[in-house]
Amino acid sequence: MACSTKVLKIFAxxxxxxxxxxxxxxxxxxxxxxxxxxxxxxxxxxxxxFGIVIVLVSLFGTLGAVRESSRMSKSFVAILVVLIVLxxxxxxxxxxxxxxxxxxxxxxxxxxxxxQPVPVKPGNASQIxxxxxxxxxxxxxxxxxxxxxxxxxxxxxxxxxxxxxxxxKFLDYIAERWTAFNIFALVLVGVEIICALLAYVLANSxxxxxxxxxxxxx
Numbered sequence: 001m002a003c004s005t006k007v008l009k010i011f012a013x014x015x016x017x018x019x020x021x022x023x024x025x026x027x028x029x030x031x032x033x034x035x036x037x038x039x040x041x042x043x044x045x046x047x048x049x050f051g052i053v054i055v056l057v058s059l060f061g062t063l064g065a066v067r068e069s070s071r072m073s074k075s076f077v078a079i080l081v082v083l084i085v086l087x088x089x090x091x092x093x094x095x096x097x098x099x100x101x102x103x104x105x106x107x108x109x110x111x112x113x114x115x116q117p118v119p120v121k122p123g124n125a126s127q128i129x130x131x132x133x134x135x136x137x138x139x140x141x142x143x144x145x146x147x148x149x150x151x152x153x154x155x156x157x158x159x160x161x162x163x164x165x166x167x168x169k170f171l172d173y174i175a176e177r178w179t180a181f182n183i184f185a186l187v188l189v190g191v192e193i194i195c196a197l198l199a200y201v202l203a204n205s206x207x208x209x210x211x212x213x214x215x216x217x218x
Contacts, residue, residue: 005068005205012065012073012198019058019195022188026051029181054188057083061199070210073203080196084189091185098178105174109167113140124150128166135173137166 030048034041057079064072116126129152132138138153139145142165154161
């Protein structure tokens with residue numbers, strides 16, 4: 001049985017490390033959003049907080065497995081159950097209210113568009129210019145929104161002007177990434193379920209080994 005406890009410990013550690021990596025991915029995503037999207041600081045902070053929680057919880061679970069502490073492992077399971085429930089509810093909420101999210105993103109784009117310095121100069125350095133370079137688009141609805149399209153409207157490789165507007169491309173990009181993020185969250189829930197099951201079985205195995213040691217000679 002001592003062998004089975006060691007095997008469980010190894011599997012628990014492997015999945016805990018995978019869980020740590022998922023947490024680091026979430027943190028990296030938050031940093032990306034923070035520096036890439038000027039008007040999405042709140043979303044970046046929320047994602048960053050979530051990523052830090054995942055990293056800390058996963059490290060706690062890893063420590064519990066390394067020390068073969070049944071109390072830490074069971075506490076890890078309890079925390080994971082809370083996180084799983086919260087994540088499932090959150091993903092369900094955002095799936096249901098995805099349309100409202102896109103409406104808010106659309107309003108944010110309006111704000112970005114209106115924040116541009118007027119008149120728009122060829123060397124425009126606004127947030128809209130960054131989006132134009134990033135998504136290969138030009139203007140709000142199309143390039144016709146400008147009297148003289150800025151340099152950001154031209155493709156950096158072909159030097160041809162991008163004809164498509166940025167609003168729809170931006171909304172499509174956010175919608176696609178939001179769907180991908182929800183799928184990522186569900187995969188993360190799957191990892192958390194595996195970590196919780198392994199931690200629970202490991203905790204019981206540690207307790208059973210301790211009980212046997214009290215009654216049987218080694």
